[in-house]
Amino acid sequence: MSTQVSPSSQRAVPADGPRWLDAEEQKAWRAWLFSSMLLQDRLDRELTHETGISHAYYEILVALSETPGRRLRMSELADRCLSSRSRLSHAVSRLEERGWVRREVCSEDGRGQLAVLTDDGFSALEVAAPVPVASVRAHLFDQLNPEQVAAMRYMGETLLRHLDPPS
Amino acid sequence: MSTQVSPSSQRAVPADGPRWLDAEEQKAWRAWLFSSMLLQDRLDRELTHETGISHAYYEILVALSETPGRRLRMSELADRCLSSRSRLSHAVSRLEERGWVRREVCSEDGRGQLAVLTDDGFSALEVAAPVPVASVRAHLFDQLNPEQVAAMRYMGETLLRHLDPPS
Numbered sequence: 026m027s028t029q030v031s032p033s034s035q036r037a038v039p040a041d042g043p044r045w046l047d048a049e050e051q052k053a054w055r056a057w058l059f060s061s062m063l064l065q066d067r068l069d070r071e072l073t074h075e076t077g078i079s080h081a082y083y084e085i086l087v088a089l090s091e092t093p094g095r096r097l098r099m100s101e102l103a104d105r106c107l108s109s110r111s112r113l114s115h116a117v118s119r120l121e122e123r124g125w126v127r128r129e130v131c132s133e134d135g136r137g138q139l140a141v142l143t144d145d146g147f148s149a150l151e152v153a154a155p156v157p158v159a160s161v162r163a164h165l166f167d168q169l170n171p172e173q174v175a176a177m178r179y180m181g182e183t184l185l186r187h188l189d190p191p192s
Numbered sequence: 193m194s195t196q197v198s199p200s201s202q203r204a205v206p207a208d209g210p211r212w213l214d215a216e217e218q219k220a221w222r223a224w225l226f227s228s229m230l231l232q233d234r235l236d237r238e239l240t241h242e243t244g245i246s247h248a249y250y251e252i253l254v255a256l257s258e259t260p261g262r263r264l265r266m267s268e269l270a271d272r273c274l275s276s277r278s279r280l281s282h283a284v285s286r287l288e289e290r291g292w293v294r295r296e297v298c299s300e301d302g303r304g305q306l307a308v309l310t311d312d313g314f315s316a317l318e319v320a321a322p323v324p325v326a327s328v329r330a331h332l333f334d335q336l337n338p339e340q341v342a343a344m345r346y347m348g349e350t351l352l353r354h355l356d357p358p359s
Contacts, residue, residue, distance in 0.1 A: 042322045043322045043325040043326040043329060044325075044329055045325055046325060046328065046329070046333075049345075050333060050341070052345060053341050053342075053344050053345035053348065054328055054332065054333075055348075056344070056345050056347075056348025056349045056352060057332075057344050057345070057347075057348040058232075058348075059274065059348065059352055059356070060347070060348040060349075060351035060352050060355065061228040061232070061348075062232075062274050063274065063351070063352070063355040063356055064351060064355060065225075065228070065229075066274070067355060107226065107229050107230065107233070155209045155210045158210040158211075158212055158213060159210040161213065161221055162210060162211055162213070164351075164354065164355065165221065165224075165351070166213075166217060166221075168350055168351055168354045169347065169350060169351075173343070173346065173347050173350065174217070174220050175220075176340070176343035176344075176346075176347065177220050177223070177224050177343075177347055178216075178219060178220035178223050178224070179340065179343075180223075180224075180227070180336065180340050180343065180344055181220065181222075181223025181224040181225075181226065181227040181228075182223045182227075183335055183336060183340065184227035184230070184231060184331075184332070184335055184336075185223060185226055185227050185230070187331065187335045188227065188230040188231060188234060188331065189226070189230055
Protein backbone atom coordinates (compact mmCIF):
# COMPACT_ATOMS: atom_id res chain seq x y z
CA MET A 26 0.00 0.00 0.00
CA SER A 27 1.66 3.19 -1.13
CA THR A 28 0.94 6.57 -2.58
CA GLN A 29 3.70 6.75 -5.07
CA VAL A 30 5.06 4.54 -7.78
CA SER A 31 8.50 2.97 -7.64
CA PRO A 32 11.50 5.31 -7.99
CA SER A 33 12.14 4.29 -11.59
CA SER A 34 8.89 5.91 -12.62
CA GLN A 35 9.67 9.22 -10.96
CA ARG A 36 11.53 10.29 -14.10
CA ALA A 37 8.11 10.93 -15.66
CA VAL A 38 7.29 13.57 -13.09
CA PRO A 39 7.69 17.17 -14.24
CA ALA A 40 10.10 19.45 -12.42
CA ASP A 41 7.22 21.45 -10.95
CA GLY A 42 5.42 18.30 -9.80
CA PRO A 43 4.70 17.31 -6.22
CA ARG A 44 7.29 17.06 -3.49
CA TRP A 45 7.70 13.26 -3.45
CA LEU A 46 7.76 11.50 -0.11
CA ASP A 47 11.20 10.48 1.04
CA ALA A 48 11.84 6.98 2.41
CA GLU A 49 11.15 7.99 6.02
CA GLU A 50 7.93 9.80 5.14
CA GLN A 51 6.84 6.85 3.04
CA LYS A 52 7.38 4.48 5.99
CA ALA A 53 5.47 6.75 8.37
CA TRP A 54 2.61 7.17 5.93
CA ARG A 55 2.33 3.46 5.15
CA ALA A 56 2.40 2.51 8.83
CA TRP A 57 -0.34 5.01 9.58
CA LEU A 58 -2.53 4.06 6.60
CA PHE A 59 -2.17 0.30 7.09
CA SER A 60 -2.81 0.45 10.81
CA SER A 61 -5.85 2.72 10.34
CA MET A 62 -7.39 0.44 7.76
CA LEU A 63 -6.65 -2.74 9.70
CA LEU A 64 -8.01 -1.34 12.95
CA GLN A 65 -11.24 -0.08 11.38
CA ASP A 66 -11.65 -3.41 9.63
CA ARG A 67 -11.03 -5.38 12.84
CA LEU A 68 -13.57 -3.33 14.80
CA ASP A 69 -16.18 -3.76 12.10
CA ARG A 70 -15.63 -7.50 11.85
CA GLU A 71 -15.75 -8.10 15.61
CA LEU A 72 -18.89 -6.00 16.02
CA THR A 73 -20.64 -7.61 13.05
CA HIS A 74 -19.65 -11.09 14.18
CA GLU A 75 -20.82 -10.61 17.77
CA THR A 76 -23.94 -8.51 17.22
CA GLY A 77 -24.91 -8.55 13.53
CA ILE A 78 -24.57 -4.75 13.45
CA SER A 79 -21.92 -3.15 11.24
CA HIS A 80 -19.79 -0.35 12.70
CA ALA A 81 -21.42 2.17 10.35
CA TYR A 82 -24.92 1.22 11.55
CA TYR A 83 -23.75 1.18 15.15
CA GLU A 84 -22.46 4.74 14.86
CA ILE A 85 -25.86 5.91 13.63
CA LEU A 86 -27.52 4.43 16.73
CA VAL A 87 -24.86 6.00 18.98
CA ALA A 88 -25.23 9.44 17.40
CA LEU A 89 -29.01 9.36 17.90
CA SER A 90 -28.69 8.08 21.48
CA GLU A 91 -26.53 11.05 22.44
CA THR A 92 -29.02 13.76 21.45
CA PRO A 93 -31.97 15.16 23.43
CA GLY A 94 -35.07 13.21 22.44
CA ARG A 95 -32.81 10.72 20.66
CA ARG A 96 -33.53 12.34 17.28
CA LEU A 97 -31.59 14.27 14.64
CA ARG A 98 -32.22 15.81 11.27
CA MET A 99 -31.01 13.45 8.57
CA SER A 100 -28.52 16.06 7.34
CA GLU A 101 -27.06 16.53 10.83
CA LEU A 102 -26.92 12.77 11.36
CA ALA A 103 -25.03 12.35 8.07
CA ASP A 104 -22.50 14.97 9.18
CA ARG A 105 -21.98 13.32 12.56
CA CYS A 106 -21.45 9.91 10.97
CA LEU A 107 -19.21 11.26 8.19
CA SER A 108 -21.65 9.74 5.73
CA SER A 109 -23.09 10.92 2.44
CA ARG A 110 -26.82 11.70 2.47
CA SER A 111 -27.61 8.82 0.11
CA ARG A 112 -25.58 6.26 2.07
CA LEU A 113 -27.17 7.41 5.32
CA SER A 114 -30.68 7.24 3.86
CA HIS A 115 -30.05 3.65 2.78
CA ALA A 116 -28.72 2.72 6.23
CA VAL A 117 -31.67 4.35 8.02
CA SER A 118 -34.05 2.36 5.81
CA ARG A 119 -32.34 -0.86 6.91
CA LEU A 120 -32.53 0.23 10.56
CA GLU A 121 -36.24 1.05 10.11
CA GLU A 122 -36.81 -2.51 8.90
CA ARG A 123 -35.38 -3.75 12.19
CA GLY A 124 -37.64 -1.37 14.11
CA TRP A 125 -34.67 0.48 15.61
CA VAL A 126 -35.14 3.83 13.92
CA ARG A 127 -38.18 5.64 12.52
CA ARG A 128 -38.45 8.74 10.33
CA GLU A 129 -40.57 11.75 11.27
CA VAL A 130 -41.26 15.06 9.56
CA CYS A 131 -39.46 17.83 11.40
CA SER A 132 -42.13 19.57 13.52
CA GLU A 133 -40.10 22.78 13.89
CA ASP A 134 -40.47 23.92 10.31
CA GLY A 135 -42.49 21.14 8.68
CA ARG A 136 -39.62 20.61 6.25
CA GLY A 137 -36.88 18.06 6.38
CA GLN A 138 -36.84 14.65 7.99
CA LEU A 139 -35.81 13.49 11.43
CA ALA A 140 -34.39 10.09 12.29
CA VAL A 141 -35.62 8.94 15.71
CA LEU A 142 -34.10 6.13 17.78
CA THR A 143 -36.84 3.79 19.03
CA ASP A 144 -36.84 2.05 22.42
CA ASP A 145 -35.99 -1.20 20.65
CA GLY A 146 -33.11 0.58 18.93
CA PHE A 147 -31.81 1.88 22.23
CA SER A 148 -32.04 -1.62 23.75
CA ALA A 149 -30.12 -3.08 20.79
CA LEU A 150 -27.47 -0.43 21.29
CA GLU A 151 -27.15 -1.25 24.99
CA VAL A 152 -26.68 -4.93 24.20
CA ALA A 153 -24.09 -4.24 21.49
CA ALA A 154 -22.14 -1.49 23.28
CA PRO A 155 -19.65 -3.65 25.20
CA VAL A 156 -18.31 -5.21 21.99
CA PRO A 157 -16.74 -2.19 20.24
CA VAL A 158 -15.48 -0.82 23.56
CA ALA A 159 -13.70 -4.10 24.23
CA SER A 160 -12.29 -4.08 20.68
CA VAL A 161 -10.93 -0.54 20.95
CA ARG A 162 -9.48 -1.37 24.36
CA ALA A 163 -7.77 -4.56 23.13
CA HIS A 164 -6.54 -3.41 19.74
CA LEU A 165 -5.72 0.24 20.44
CA PHE A 166 -5.35 1.38 24.05
CA ASP A 167 -3.82 -1.83 25.37
CA GLN A 168 -1.16 -1.60 22.65
CA LEU A 169 -0.07 1.99 23.33
CA ASN A 170 1.71 3.66 26.23
CA PRO A 171 0.35 6.95 27.69
CA GLU A 172 2.74 9.05 25.58
CA GLN A 173 1.50 7.35 22.42
CA VAL A 174 -2.12 7.91 23.41
CA ALA A 175 -1.39 11.60 24.00
CA ALA A 176 0.41 11.83 20.64
CA MET A 177 -2.48 10.08 18.92
CA ARG A 178 -4.95 12.61 20.28
CA TYR A 179 -2.71 15.59 19.47
CA MET A 180 -2.18 14.38 15.92
CA GLY A 181 -5.85 13.57 15.43
CA GLU A 182 -6.97 16.98 16.68
CA THR A 183 -4.36 18.73 14.52
CA LEU A 184 -5.60 16.94 11.41
CA LEU A 185 -9.24 17.56 12.28
CA ARG A 186 -8.66 21.33 12.47
CA HIS A 187 -7.37 21.12 8.90
CA LEU A 188 -9.79 18.56 7.43
CA ASP A 189 -12.95 19.67 9.22
CA PRO A 190 -12.43 23.26 10.40
CA PRO A 191 -15.11 24.77 12.68
CA SER A 192 -17.55 26.68 10.48
CA MET B 193 -18.78 9.14 16.11
CA SER B 194 -18.22 7.10 19.21
CA THR B 195 -17.76 3.58 20.41
CA GLN B 196 -19.89 3.75 23.48
CA VAL B 197 -23.35 4.88 24.33
CA SER B 198 -24.06 7.81 26.59
CA PRO B 199 -23.24 7.39 30.31
CA SER B 200 -26.88 6.88 31.27
CA SER B 201 -26.90 3.60 29.40
CA GLN B 202 -23.84 2.24 31.14
CA ARG B 203 -26.02 0.98 33.97
CA ALA B 204 -26.99 -1.86 31.66
CA VAL B 205 -23.43 -3.12 31.45
CA PRO B 206 -22.61 -6.09 33.65
CA ALA B 207 -19.95 -5.77 36.31
CA ASP B 208 -17.64 -8.07 34.36
CA GLY B 209 -18.20 -6.11 31.15
CA PRO B 210 -15.58 -4.13 29.27
CA ARG B 211 -13.40 -1.45 30.75
CA TRP B 212 -15.28 1.60 29.42
CA LEU B 213 -13.29 4.42 27.87
CA ASP B 214 -12.88 7.43 30.14
CA ALA B 215 -13.47 10.95 28.81
CA GLU B 216 -9.82 11.45 27.79
CA GLU B 217 -9.61 8.10 26.03
CA GLN B 218 -12.88 8.81 24.28
CA LYS B 219 -11.54 12.14 23.00
CA ALA B 220 -8.29 10.56 21.79
CA TRP B 221 -10.13 7.72 20.07
CA ARG B 222 -12.68 10.00 18.40
CA ALA B 223 -9.96 12.37 17.16
CA TRP B 224 -8.01 9.46 15.71
CA LEU B 225 -11.02 7.75 14.10
CA PHE B 226 -12.50 10.94 12.65
CA SER B 227 -9.19 12.16 11.27
CA SER B 228 -8.40 8.74 9.75
CA MET B 229 -11.76 8.53 8.02
CA LEU B 230 -11.68 12.12 6.80
CA LEU B 231 -8.15 11.83 5.47
CA GLN B 232 -8.81 8.58 3.61
CA ASP B 233 -11.99 10.09 2.19
CA ARG B 234 -10.21 13.27 1.09
CA LEU B 235 -7.43 11.33 -0.66
CA ASP B 236 -9.94 9.15 -2.45
CA ARG B 237 -12.05 12.11 -3.59
CA GLU B 238 -9.10 14.14 -4.84
CA LEU B 239 -7.63 11.19 -6.73
CA THR B 240 -10.98 10.20 -8.25
CA HIS B 241 -11.77 13.79 -9.20
CA GLU B 242 -8.39 14.43 -10.86
CA THR B 243 -7.76 11.06 -12.50
CA GLY B 244 -10.95 8.98 -12.47
CA ILE B 245 -9.14 6.28 -10.47
CA SER B 246 -10.28 5.46 -6.94
CA HIS B 247 -7.65 5.08 -4.22
CA ALA B 248 -8.40 1.36 -3.94
CA TYR B 249 -7.79 0.83 -7.68
CA TYR B 250 -4.71 3.03 -7.56
CA GLU B 251 -3.20 0.90 -4.79
CA ILE B 252 -3.63 -2.22 -6.93
CA LEU B 253 -1.66 -0.59 -9.75
CA VAL B 254 1.03 0.57 -7.31
CA ALA B 255 1.40 -2.89 -5.73
CA LEU B 256 1.84 -4.50 -9.16
CA SER B 257 4.29 -1.80 -10.32
CA GLU B 258 6.59 -2.52 -7.37
CA THR B 259 7.12 -6.23 -8.10
CA PRO B 260 9.58 -7.88 -10.51
CA GLY B 261 7.78 -8.44 -13.81
CA ARG B 262 4.97 -6.21 -12.52
CA ARG B 263 2.88 -9.26 -11.61
CA LEU B 264 1.50 -10.87 -8.45
CA ARG B 265 -0.64 -13.82 -7.50
CA MET B 266 -4.18 -12.64 -6.85
CA SER B 267 -3.95 -13.88 -3.24
CA GLU B 268 -0.73 -11.97 -2.61
CA LEU B 269 -2.16 -8.87 -4.29
CA ALA B 270 -5.23 -9.04 -2.04
CA ASP B 271 -2.99 -9.23 1.03
CA ARG B 272 -0.90 -6.26 -0.05
CA CYS B 273 -3.99 -4.16 -0.72
CA LEU B 274 -5.76 -5.27 2.48
CA SER B 275 -8.61 -6.44 0.29
CA SER B 276 -10.85 -9.48 0.37
CA ARG B 277 -10.38 -11.91 -2.54
CA SER B 278 -13.85 -11.20 -3.91
CA ARG B 279 -13.47 -7.42 -3.75
CA LEU B 280 -10.06 -7.64 -5.41
CA SER B 281 -11.36 -9.92 -8.16
CA HIS B 282 -14.10 -7.40 -8.93
CA ALA B 283 -11.59 -4.52 -9.02
CA VAL B 284 -9.19 -6.43 -11.28
CA SER B 285 -12.06 -7.12 -13.70
CA ARG B 286 -12.74 -3.38 -13.88
CA LEU B 287 -9.03 -2.68 -14.46
CA GLU B 288 -8.97 -5.35 -17.19
CA GLU B 289 -11.79 -3.51 -18.97
CA ARG B 290 -9.58 -0.42 -19.06
CA GLY B 291 -6.70 -2.49 -20.44
CA TRP B 292 -4.52 -1.72 -17.43
CA VAL B 293 -4.28 -5.21 -15.95
CA ARG B 294 -4.54 -8.69 -17.45
CA ARG B 295 -4.88 -12.09 -15.79
CA GLU B 296 -2.53 -14.98 -16.51
CA VAL B 297 -2.36 -18.54 -15.24
CA CYS B 298 0.60 -18.89 -12.90
CA SER B 299 3.33 -20.61 -14.94
CA GLU B 300 5.23 -21.81 -11.85
CA ASP B 301 2.68 -24.38 -10.81
CA GLY B 302 -0.08 -24.06 -13.41
CA ARG B 303 -2.48 -23.32 -10.58
CA GLY B 304 -3.69 -19.98 -9.37
CA GLN B 305 -3.99 -16.72 -11.22
CA LEU B 306 -1.60 -13.83 -11.66
CA ALA B 307 -2.58 -10.21 -12.15
CA VAL B 308 -0.18 -8.47 -14.55
CA LEU B 309 0.20 -4.70 -14.96
CA THR B 310 0.13 -3.77 -18.66
CA ASP B 311 2.21 -1.01 -20.23
CA ASP B 312 -0.98 1.06 -20.51
CA GLY B 313 -1.61 0.45 -16.82
CA PHE B 314 1.88 1.57 -15.92
CA SER B 315 1.45 4.72 -18.02
CA ALA B 316 -1.87 5.47 -16.30
CA LEU B 317 -0.13 5.06 -12.96
CA GLU B 318 2.64 7.46 -13.93
CA VAL B 319 0.12 10.09 -14.97
CA ALA B 320 -1.92 9.68 -11.77
CA ALA B 321 0.96 9.40 -9.29
CA PRO B 322 1.51 13.11 -8.54
CA VAL B 323 -2.08 13.52 -7.30
CA PRO B 324 -2.10 11.30 -4.19
CA VAL B 325 1.43 12.37 -3.28
CA ALA B 326 0.33 16.01 -3.36
CA SER B 327 -2.75 15.12 -1.29
CA VAL B 328 -0.77 13.30 1.39
CA ARG B 329 1.75 16.16 1.46
CA ALA B 330 -0.95 18.84 1.81
CA HIS B 331 -3.34 17.09 4.21
CA LEU B 332 -0.91 15.12 6.36
CA PHE B 333 2.79 16.04 6.32
CA ASP B 334 2.28 19.78 5.90
CA GLN B 335 -0.01 19.74 8.97
CA LEU B 336 2.36 17.93 11.33
CA ASN B 337 5.67 18.84 12.91
CA PRO B 338 8.61 16.37 12.85
CA GLU B 339 7.80 15.07 16.35
CA GLN B 340 4.23 14.31 15.27
CA VAL B 341 5.44 12.52 12.15
CA ALA B 342 7.79 10.40 14.27
CA ALA B 343 4.97 9.64 16.74
CA MET B 344 2.64 8.74 13.86
CA ARG B 345 5.14 6.23 12.53
CA TYR B 346 5.90 4.78 15.96
CA MET B 347 2.22 4.37 16.74
CA GLY B 348 1.45 2.90 13.32
CA GLU B 349 4.25 0.36 13.57
CA THR B 350 3.22 -0.58 17.12
CA LEU B 351 -0.35 -1.25 15.99
CA LEU B 352 0.78 -3.15 12.90
CA ARG B 353 2.84 -5.58 15.02
CA HIS B 354 -0.37 -6.36 16.89
CA LEU B 355 -2.89 -6.31 14.03
CA ASP B 356 -0.73 -7.93 11.36
CA PRO B 357 2.09 -9.82 13.12
CA PRO B 358 4.87 -11.28 10.93
CA SER B 359 3.95 -14.90 10.18
